[in-house]
Amino acid sequence: MRWSEISIHTTNEAIEPISNILHEAGASGVVIEDPFELKKEREDQFGEIYQLNPDDYPEEGVIVKAYLPHNSFLAETVEAIKESINNLILYQIDIGRNTVTLHEVKEEEWATAWKKYYHPVKISEKFTIVPTWEEYQPFSSDELIIELDPGMAFGTGTHPTTVMSIQALERTVKKDDVIIDVGTGSGVLSIAGAMLGAKNVQALDLDEVAVESARMNIKLNKVDDVVTVEQNNLLDGIDTQVDIIVANILAEVILRFTEDAARLVKKNGYFITSGIIQQKKQEVKDAILSAGFVMVETIQMEDWVAFIAKKM
Structure with a gap:
């Protein structure tokens, strides 16, 4: 089968929405080339592996980048x-240069192109x-490992919005909590x-590709007895009363269901939101x-914001 690589030169702010657009168009994974990765200070004790080539990143x-089937519908x-x-x-999202390029790649190149960007990260x-595909030995007995395959998932789980969401869950999830994950994507x-002790997690997404990706990753991590x-x-x-609702999606989408979240979250429960750019923070x-x-708490990482709010 023939594949075409589509590359969009854009901004950090536009990564999440453009990745979503590419997935909805049929891409089975995305690669993000961010020059910030070349400058980021890293420590080795967590088992990360970094072999980054500056030539792979824009100035x-x-x-x-994403990979699309090279067929008669490609142009459309x-x-x-x-x-x-x-x-x-x-939506007041800065798309930067917005330069779009396309070139054909061989299937074996498509199948492994993104792997050089993706290694274990704490x-x-x-x-x-x-x-x-990576061998990894935990550094401590209480370390929790999430396995993901970005060839079928929505990203690698290491974007700031995802990292902040997981950090927020660490601070709020209690044993036997009931959780709803709105816009689950990869299911991460x-x-x-589930790994933090929830007894039931309902993962929701409108995109059928995301639903299948989440199911595969959830089964891979052996939490399919907890997560649906x-x-x-x-x-x-949705009418289920829950302890936590978490949503890592665009700010414009979060604004559509805050009232529904308030209706479903129990007293003393939490509403965790991420995927919010600085310009949308106050809104x-x-x-x-x-x-x-x-x-309760505002978490900020790079240009992104996440909120932990409590139902009183």
Whole structure:
């Protein structure tokens, strides 16, 4: 089978929405080339492996790559991707250069191209993300390992918005909690919730590709007895009372269901939100407070914000 690599030169702010656009267009994984990775200070005691080549990264901005089947619909697919990216401006998202390039690759190149970017990374006090093909030995008995395959998942689980979400779950999940993960994507937050002791996790996503990816990763991590995955639009039709709702999605989407979250979260339960750019920080915060939550903590990493709010 023939494949085409699509590359979008954009901004860090636009990584998440563009990745989502690419997945909806049929991409089975994305690669993010961010020059910040070349400058990041790292320690070796957590088992990370870093062999980064500066030639693989742009001098400024970021490049998001994905692989699409080279078929008769490719031209229409690429045009639809370009249109969707241009529409991000309507949401005040900076798309930067927005240079889109396309070239054909051999299947064996497509199958392994992204692996050089992805190695074990300790993302929080307890969790380490490990690609399925890497051998990794935990450094402590209480270290929690999440295995992911970005060839079928939505990203590697190491983006700041995901890291902050998992850190927030570490601070809030109690044994036997009930959790809803809105916009589950790869299922990584649901997996983390289950590993932290939740007795039931409901993972929701509107995208059927995400649903299948989440199911595969959840089974891979042996938490399918705790986590169920369903195709669903946000919290529509959900009546379950829960201890925690976590959502790592665009700020504009979070604004659509803060009232529903307040309806479903139990007293003293938590609403964790991430995927929020700095420009949207106050708007999302105001909506969460207006829905009846009390802000417990604001977490910031690079240009991203996450909130931990409590139902009083």
